[in-house]
Amino acid sequence: MENNLITEIERDAVYKTIYGRRDVRRYFKSDPIPSEVLARILQAAHHAGSVGYMQPWNFIIVEDFNIRQKVKESFERERSEAALLFDDEKRTKYLSFKLEGILESPLNMVVTSDPTRFGPQVIGRHSMPETHLYSTCCAIQNLWLAARAENIGVGWVSILKREDLRPIFHIPQHIAIVAYLCLGYVTCFPDQPDLERVGWGKRLPLENLVYFDLWGGQLSQERKELVSFFQALVNSHAQGSP
């Protein structure tokens, strides 16, 4: 099976894609995504691992403009409601952000998860029944990276109410709605996440998020060097290579 080893050059392409992926809300071009490309992206999603091999996901490709208009209305309502929770200064900022590309992107997608698929007994779901949702998120990340590898931007819109989406798409009650995505070719992939660029947030230093053996556990002597490797990676990334 040596032929399925990943070479260093291939590895670096994976890192380039991971570091270059963005949550895209602007820069969408109207060019349609060819079916051949869309097929590759969906097959990549479908090749995520899943608990007990249950493959709980479904993908609704959304092109209809009237349907998208209804989704956009849900977004507007939710955005206004959420805005009330911020203080004045933050609210003005929040409302100035572009947080979705529902109508501008050529294609939207609903990703759902079916907890009953191959049920009721699925290997590995007895102790943690919600793992089917986690599998579906892994599929979404595969889709996101495959899209980036095709130079297609993806934006995940979470400012939406499930109770609004369910009747719009006729989704049965037992199906979990996991994600609403906007996809399309873009004019650029910015170097930084939007919320970092506009000064809303910063990437946390990774060394603060990694523990050793126990929650809060310091990196032991043997793994202390991890911290310097983390920092070296941040520096090389800042210079444009991952």
Next chain:
Amino acid sequence: MENNLITEIERDAVYKTIYGRRDVRRYFKSDPIPSEVLARILQAAHHAGSVGYMQPWNFIIVEDFNIRQKVKESFERERSEAALLFDDEKRTKYLSFKLEGILESPLNMVVTSDPTRFGPQVIGRHSMPETHLYSTCCAIQNLWLAARAENIGVGWVSILKREDLRPIFHIPQHIAIVAYLCLGYVTCFPDQPDLERVGWGKRLPLENLVYFDLWGGQLSQERKELVSFFQALVNSHAQGSP
């Protein structure tokens, strides 16, 4: 920003990695994962998108053998309990499966998600508060693919009780435990998922999982060709290229 376009060769490396990723429970070698490699994998995880840029994840690197022994005991209990839910024939099969590599792999990892990080008001979490868990799963899939790109196997063990893990790792009550992973170099990455190879399950035809505009909606004339592209990809994959 043309320099961050992904080339076709790079794209194919991403697909090779996505198709070649496995949920690994056997074939682990005892060789340690060098800190430099582990740092790259963790930085890849840390570069997932997250709702409101909240980066809710933590990673506990677990090397201590006594701690892993306790986790293994939880696994054994949960496995026995779940086995009772299958009929006789399936139970014998289930109990014959290798479903974890807790002690054989050189490194385990707990991945958690903190719903209070940057809280209480995080952009995009008002309508769907559980999205922090989805972000953490996206980070896990980044980690999984980065590990595969480093020729390191990862197995996600979900046959574990959170109530067992929490005291073992001293994880605070408000932190969500998302995943327990086993990592290590492997002697091989099989072509098929384990559960497919042993005849427990099959990959579903993707065309049955993709709808158009509405739940259950048939692919319209314009997107009907997707089905043939799906099938072409399955065939080319069966021949060893993605």
